[in-house]
Amino acid sequence: MxxxxxxxxxxxxxxxxxxxxxxxxxxxxxxxxxxxxxxxxxxxxxxxxxxxxxxxxxxxxxxxxxxxxxxxxxxxxxxxxxxxxxxxxxxxxxxxxxxxxxxxxxxxREWFDAYPHNFSDSIQSNYLGKDYVITSGLTYQILENNIGYIYCSSFSDGIGDGNLDYMLKEMELCDGLIIDVRDNGGGNLTTAQKLAARFTDEKTLVGYMSHKTGPGHDEFSNPEPVYIEPSNGIRWQRNAVVLSNRRSYSSTNDFINSMKAMPRVTIIGDKTGGGSGLPFSSEIPNGWSIRFSAAPVYDADMNQIEFGIDPDIKVDMSEEDYLRGKDTIIETACCFLKKNG
Structure with missing residues (x-):
């Protein structure tokens, strides 16, 4: 373990x-x-x-x-x-x-309702075409400009090591890689960490975690460091871009926090929705359950990420591109990877 x-x-x-x-x-x-x-x-x-x-x-x-x-x-x-x-x-x-x-x-819902959506699955289909592959909850395609594109809609399902190896092997000659986690509301934290482990060759500090030790608002344990160990499988060795929007939440917020600590990875799009506290459940006398954030997670510099993570390059989908069936954020990522490949 x-x-x-x-x-x-x-x-x-x-x-x-x-x-x-x-x-x-x-x-x-x-x-x-x-x-x-x-x-x-x-x-x-x-x-x-x-x-x-x-x-x-x-x-x-x-x-x-x-x-x-x-x-x-x-x-x-x-x-x-x-x-x-x-x-x-x-x-x-x-x-x-x-x-x-x-x-x-x-x-x-205000953590995403009050902001631009910055994602359209109908426009995304223009990039995926008809011969895309779906495996372990990941949808991927090599775009016409030789950029690899992976869409992860949720971390709720497990991702197989063999599936990751095959997918990255298929994209080894691409000029860069896009990992799109827009509209990914979270799921299994270890699944998110498993994907992030494919983007580092060394043990990497990605953040800290603490927990409540008493009823006082300021009663917490000393923060414990959180590391990502490099995967034993195929690891991506070139530049990569992660696409985010306000609906990138919970374990997806954690994934983006981890990816910001990785070499050769750039975050493009909108600020994430946040959700850094590990949830816990309790119950009130009438039997109703209450789920709440119980253990805070910080970034590698001990900054709070509960209200979201800023991208390295802030981009919104433009109305002009939308009407042309183009995704401004994908286009920006492609241009970045071509320029910095």
């Missing part, structure tokens, strides 16, 4: 030990007030970005409690309670925070 996988398991065990001791502490009953207090307390003691978000946009979790407590009544319906509690957790501005009930699951 890899050191990074061991670290993830170790942190999950610690989180469970720390959190299980304080879930629902001093909160009893199944009234609207009890469920409100339980949810607020879980976030207060276990969510990992309260201090950071106070710095960034002035989030005051105590003030949130005062404001939302006024909206809780003993006679309110269960559905109205769900609406109010969903609004409360959305104050965290975190796509990893979801309250789930029989009515549905809350979702904070």
């Amino acid at each position: 890899k050191k990074f996988d061991v670290l993830i398991i170790f942190i999950a065990v610690l989180l469970n030990a720390v959190f299980s001791s304080c879930i629902r502490e001093d909160v009893s009953g199944n009234t609207p007030q009890a469920n409100f207090e339980s949810l607020w307390k879980i976030i207060d003691e276990q969510y990992c970005f309260l201090d950071y978000k106070n710095e960034v946009y002035g989030l005051d979790w105590d003030e949130v409690h005062s404001r939302y407590a006024k909206r809780i009544t003993s006679s309110m319906s269960s559905y109205n309670l769900f609406e109010v509690l969903s609004e409360m957790v959305n104050e965290l501005r975190d796509g990893h925070v979801n309250l789930s009930s029989g009515y549905g699951t809350s979702q904070y």
Whole structure:
């Protein structure tokens, strides 16, 4: 088992030990007030970005409690309670925070809805043509200009080493490689790291991770370094470009963070959506589950990446290119690779 996988398991065990001791502490009953207090307390003691978000946009979790407590009544319906509690957790501005009930699951969407999409699958099909290959969740093609193009829509599925070897072997004579992770909302963190391991020849520091050690907003373990070990399979030895947009989130955010630390890799497109906290789940008295960010991940310089990672080259899809069936971001990546091949 890899050191990074061991670290993830170790942190999950610690989180469970720390959190299980304080879930629902001093909160009893199944009234609207009890469920409100339980949810607020879980976030207060276990969510990992309260201090950071106070710095960034002035989030005051105590003030949130005062404001939302006024909206809780003993006679309110269960559905109205769900609406109010969903609004409360959305104050965290975190796509990893979801309250789930029989009515549905809350979702904070502004991390991508408030920005240009910067991706079109119909325009992407103009580049893929009809003879593209799909393997292990990856779609790839050698473009007409001899640039290799790989699209990864999700890290939820595993990627086979043999599939990666064959794909990179097929592209070994290309003038450069594009890895497109736009609209990739995340998935398995180890899958993302596995793909990143194909772009380095040496052990590479890509970031740090810590975990909550107590209920205080500032109670964290010392950050543990996170490394990417080079793959034993075929590794890409030329320039590569990663394409990103605001819907590049969660483990995709982590993938882009890792790729920024790799030699010969450039990030082109829009800022990522963020989502750097490893999620953990708990439950309030009425049985609704709450998922929240519990363990923060930083970049190699110990900077927060919760609100996204800036590209090396910022590019938006232009309306003119869109009407011509062209992808401005792919075109920019191709020109970059041709110029710097």
